Amino acid sequence: KAGVTQTPRYLIKTRGQQVTLSCSPISGHRSVSWYQQTPGQGLQFLFEYFSETQRNKGNFPGRFSGRQFSNSRSEMNVSTLELGDSALYLCASSPGGTGPYEQYFGPGTRLTVT
């Protein structure tokens, strides 16, 4: 099975712009989670989607949003970018449902805001 894919892998944006990141989960996985990873804050949970519904949300401002499509692919959007949004954005998929499933991470999108 192909792993989790994320596009683009690298992105440079300027303050005030918006960005959309994409994640394709492992085939058959219905849950997609997004995380922000920075050297100072570690891995911070953004949100989790399951069957097109947001199931959980982390403590991020409303500038961060996401969605999931019927084929389980997911996108996250960050509007009005700030310098502090520079980070590695990781997407993880799991089979979903109610079990304590492990997360399969993608390679991440490295976002740099200048």
Next chain:
Amino acid sequence: GQQVMQIPQYQHVQEGEDFTTYCNSSTTLSNIQWYKQRPGGHPVFLIQLVKSGEVKKQKRLTFQFGEAKKNSSLHITATQTTDVGTYFCAGRAQAAGNKLTFGGGTRVLVKP
């Protein structure tokens, strides 16, 4: 909100030696997972513990879940250079809406 703390933040280990990294949660966990992230890579799932007091082994790695399900540990014996990376614990708590909360990680550096 739920907090998961890991200590130490950094671990310098001589090749061949043992070490332990600890994970502590502010709330009772329903389960805990451990991940390893190599430099420049992404987190890779290692193991999951669900039961109180559970102990699992993977070759030189031993994982333990505390009796109160609020702490966990990872013990590595005879450290090798391939053990280099950052080890994260991540826990789910019903009290926190079952979000997977990651600890800050323990970055392991191995001296040959």
